[in-house]
Amino acid sequence: MEGSAKTADDYAKYTGTKGEPKVAPMPLERDALRRFVQAIMDRDPLYYDEAYAKGTKYGGLVAPPLYPVHAFRPPAGGPDPLDLVREDPDADGSGGNDGVYFGLAPLETPFKRLLNGGNEIEFYRCLAVGERCVARARYADVRLKEGKSGAMLLTTIETEFTTETGELLAINRQTLIWR
Amino acid sequence: MAKLAFDDIAVGSCLGTLDKGVMTTAHIMRWSAAVENFHRIHYDHRFATGHDGLPDVLINGSWKQHVLAQLVKDSLGPDGWLWKIRFRYKKMDVAGDSIRGRADVVAKEVVDGLGFVTLRVALTDQNDKVSTAGYAIGVLPVRGGPPVPYPFVRKPAFDTVQLPADD
Numbered sequence: 494m495e496g497s498a499k500t501a502d503d504y505a506k507y508t509g510t511k512g513e514p515k516v517a518p519m520p521l522e523r524d525a526l527r528r529f530v531q532a533i534m535d536r537d538p539l540y541y542d543e544a545y546a547k548g549t550k551y552g553g554l555v556a557p558p559l560y561p562v563h564a565f566r567p568p569a570g571g572p573d574p575l576d577l578v579r580e581d582p583d584a585d586g587s588g589g590n591d592g593v594y595f596g597l598a599p600l601e602t603p604f605k606r607l608l609n610g611g612n613e614i615e616f617y618r619c620l621a622v623g624e625r626c627v628a629r630a631r632y633a634d635v636r637l638k639e640g641k642s643g644a645m646l647l648t649t650i651e652t653e654f655t656t657e658t659g660e661l662l663a664i665n666r667q668t669l670i671w672r
Numbered sequence: 673m674a675k676l677a678f679d680d681i682a683v684g685s686c687l688g689t690l691d692k693g694v695m696t697t698a699h700i701m702r703w704s705a706a707v708e709n710f711h712r713i714h715y716d717h718r719f720a721t722g723h724d725g726l727p728d729v730l731i732n733g734s735w736k737q738h739v740l741a742q743l744v745k746d747s748l749g750p751d752g753w754l755w756k757i758r759f760r761y762k763k764m765d766v767a768g769d770s771i772r773g774r775a776d777v778v779a780k781e782v783v784d785g786l787g788f789v790t791l792r793v794a795l796t797d798q799n800d801k802v803s804t805a806g807y808a809i810g811v812l813p814v815r816g817g818p819p820v821p822y823p824f825v826r827k828p829a830f831d832t833v834q835l836p837a838d839d
Contacts, residue, residue, distance in 0.1 A: 528705075528706045529706050529707070531702070531706070532699075532702045532703040532705075532706035532707070532735070533703070533735065533738040533739065533742065534692055535738075535742045537742075537745075537746070549750065550750075550819075550822040551822065557738060557741060557742065557745070558741055558745065558754055559737060559738055559741040562734075562737075563707045563734070566707075566708050567708065574710065575710060578710075578712070583723065585711055585712050585713065585719070585724075586710040586711050586712040586716075587709075587710070587711040588710065592709065609733050609761055610760065611758065611759055611760035611761065611806070612737060612757075612758065612759060613756070613757070613758040613835070614756065614757050614758075615755065615756050615826075616753070616754050616755060616756070616757075616824065617823050617824045617825070617826070618822070618823035618824070660823065661823070
């Protein structure tokens with residue numbers, strides 16, 4: 494239960510559990526791709542010059558290899574993640590760490606502070622313009638650890654990103670540290 | 673872009689660098705808006721410093737990981753493929769910091785006709801302090817050999833090529 498102390502066994506049961514596949518609300522659009530590559534300042538014509546991209550092994554415009562981790566945005570018509578910022582001056586605006594779970598049931602833990610412990614990513618294919626990304630996540634490892642500054646919860650979430658037709662794009666293993 | 677082959681790579685050499693320049697608050701805000709990440713530590717100075725006790729608004733780790741991916745992709749060139757990368761965040765970067773990346777070749781081997789190159793990758797700030805570091809494995813064609821397939825297909829033989837342990 495949120496807020497209460499938990500044992501190592503309470504956390505261990507998360508390991509191996511999977512979430513429902515999460516489908517990006519929109520296929521990759523050229524304009525979203527333009528904003529994305531402008532923000533990372535990558536001027537590779539593969540991302541905007543259709544004639545150039547058609548002549549490459551990609552056969553058309555694609556997103557950068559790591560784009561799938563950012564393919565999931567709040568769908569139109571859903572709850573507004575900024576409502577909480579109006580109501581609570583301490584709200585951080587993050588929308589509850591939704592971006593790390595990719596469809597997994599969020600961890601119930603009294604730990605409040607979340608740190609990114611690093612990533613290990615494998616790449617197989619880039620998402621093409623017009624394709625929709627799907628994420629399938631599982632808790633690869635969840636365990637309590639005693640650190641120098643007290644207890645922490647080490648979590649590895651493994652997320653497989655594919656196209657809607659099941660072609661593998663990338664696998665991201667993200668280590669998260671709750672303190 | 674000059675096409676690179678596995679044969680051109682020397683262990684110990686720098687395969688590529690990438691300089692993103694100074695990340696101002698406007699650059700950080702542009703990234704947050706592009707990916708709709710509204711965490712206030714990235715654009716709300718009063719919240720970042722007053723509420724969270726940070727020195728300034730933070731450059732997103734989520735942005736820095738794309739810089740690492742671009743660094744390796746561009747260093748390998750259009751015939752190569754970034755297969756794996758592992759990295760950790762070593763320190764925070766804040767508005768006004770410059771971000772640059774560097775990829776150095778630490779190992780190379782041919783497996784099943786393809787050239788695998790292991791790279792040490794790092795992002796540093798204007799004081800050469802490392803903020804993000806790790807390793808990557810790139811795949812390049814061997815001169816006279818087959819092209820690197822796209823989509824890239826993992827074969828059991830490739831499992832011998834492993835990312836080194838963290839430094």
